[in-house]
Amino acid sequence: MVIKPIGAITRGHGLIAIMLGMVGWAAAESRADITGFNGLAGWTVNRTDNGPLPT
Amino acid sequence: MINPGTLEITSGTPQVRSVFFNTRQPIQTFMVSFRLQAVSLNPISTPQGVCLINQNNAAGAGAVGLGNGGLGFAGMQNARALAIYAVDTTRVAWGVAPGTTTGAAQLASNRPLDVTMNYVGTQLSVTIDDPALPGVEYIGQFEVGSLSTQLGNSQAFIGFSASTGTATNLGGATFHISDIAYSAVPAPGAVALGAACLIAARRRRDSM
Numbered sequence: 001m002v003i004k005p006i007g008a009i010t011r012g013h014g015l016i017a018i019m020l021g022m023v024g025w026a027a028a029e030s031r032a033d034i035t036g037f038n039g040l041a042g043w044t045v046n047r048t049d050n051g052p053l054p055t
Numbered sequence: 056m057i058n059p060g061t062l063e064i065t066s067g068t069p070q071v072r073s074v075f076f077n078t079r080q081p082i083q084t085f086m087v088s089f090r091l092q093a094v095s096l097n098p099i100s101t102p103q104g105v106c107l108i109n110q111n112n113a114a115g116a117g118a119v120g121l122g123n124g125g126l127g128f129a130g131m132q133n134a135r136a137l138a139i140y141a142v143d144t145t146r147v148a149w150g151v152a153p154g155t156t157t158g159a160a161q162l163a164s165n166r167p168l169d170v171t172m173n174y175v176g177t178q179l180s181v182t183i184d185d186p187a188l189p190g191v192e193y194i195g196q197f198e199v200g201s202l203s204t205q206l207g208n209s210q211a212f213i214g215f216s217a218s219t220g221t222a223t224n225l226g227g228a229t230f231h232i233s234d235i236a237y238s239a240v241p242a243p244g245a246v247a248l249g250a251a252c253l254i255a256a257r258r259r260r261d262s263m
Contacts (some may be wrong), residue, residue, distance in 0.1 A: 034076055034213065034237035039059045043214070044116035046073045054064045054072045 061233040064105065064217045067095070068227050071122035073108070075115075075214030081239035082109055082202045082211045085174050088236050092167040094229040096141060102126060103219045103226040104140025104162065107172065109202060109211045116212050127216030133206055135199070136216070137172055137181060141228075149179060149197040161185070175240075177201060213237055 037043065045054045064072050091105055106128040112118035113132070120131035128136045138148045141162040162168065169184040177200050183193040203209045220226025 033239065034080070034235060036060045036235060037062050037233075040062065040074070042077050044075050044077055046075075046117055046119040048071045048119050049069065049122065051068050051070045052066065054062060054074050055066075 061231050062215070063229065063231055064215055065219045065228060065230045067219075067229055069122065069218075069220040069222055069225060071119060071125070071127045071216075071218045073119040073127050073214060073216035075108075075110075075118065075212045076237075077116050079111075079208070079210035080213050080237060081209060082174070082206065083209055084176075084240045086172070086236075086238050086240055087213070088169070088171040088234070089232055090167050090169050090234040091139060091162075092231045092233070093141070093162050093164055094231055096162060096164045096228040097226060098141045098143065099220055099224050099226045100142065101220050101224045101226060102140040102142050102146075103217075103228045104138060104146075105215055105217045105230050105232065106136040106138045107170075108134055108136040108214055108216055109206060110134030110136075110214075111206045111208050111211050116214070118212070120216060122218040123221050125218060127218045131216075135202060135205060137170075137179075139168070139170065139183070147181065147183065147193065147195055149199055169234075174199070174202065 040055075047053055062074060064074060087107065089107070096103065102124040104126055106126050108128060108131070110118055110131060111133045118131055118134070120126070120128040120134075126136075126138055126140055128134065128138065135150050138146075139162065140146055140148075145162045166185060166187055169186065171182045171184075173180045177198060179197040179199045181193070181195040181197070183195075185191065202211070215232055217230050219228045219230075
């Protein structure tokens with residue numbers, strides 16, 4: 001199989017493009033999300049009255 | 056919790072409460088949704104309701120504002136909030152500004168409201184759907200400016216507050232919050248660049 005120079009350049013560009021795409025995906029994935037209360041684990045509950053805390 | 060996914064933020068007697076997620080979240084662009092349900096609500100002249108809060112208060116996740124109609128948010132420094140509350144009618148407000156009557160989405164006992172809030176750029180859009188009134192929804196648009204600038208950081212604590220009347224003006228509403236989902240929407244540029252590059256790579260591969 002003969003690889004033409006133009007083909008090699010195209011493949012290189014493709015590799016770079018995929019890497020850039022992965023960087024973009026990683027940036028999206030690194031952001032935290034909140035889904036549900038999960039029993040209030042990870043939450044701080046507060047009150048200034050004398051009633052019970054939020055449950 | 057009523058169940059692992061439902062928070063009972065107030066439970067009757069006049070109360071002032073807040074709940075914050077312990078980890079600050081990005082606030083440059085985000086989408087948040089939740090279901091708010093008043094299990095028991097007798098409208099009084101003192102506002103009763105719930106706030107969704109973004110804050111960088113000195114008390115951190117322990118911040119809680121004032122009652123007596125303050126919804127557990129009034130007086131909280133370095134904070135912004137979407138307030139949904141009942142007085143004579145249901146009102147929706149951003150920050151500490153006076154509310155506007157929604158008309159379509161009313162806080163009422165055992166009537167859940169599905170709230171969605173999107174913040175993009177300097178614009179905040181709010182939709183409130185009442186499952187009992189299909190096809191009718193409250194849509195609000197607020198020009199709120201840069202939250203990052205106002206709160207002094209690109210991240211902030213996210214949570215809720217509520218209050219339910221006063222010692223002499225008994226409201227005593229019970230509010231439940233469930234189905235919360237907060238997503239810091241990625242900057243469009245990063246995803247668009249990645250997607251464009253992948254498409255370009257695929258086209259070049261296919262043409263070889």
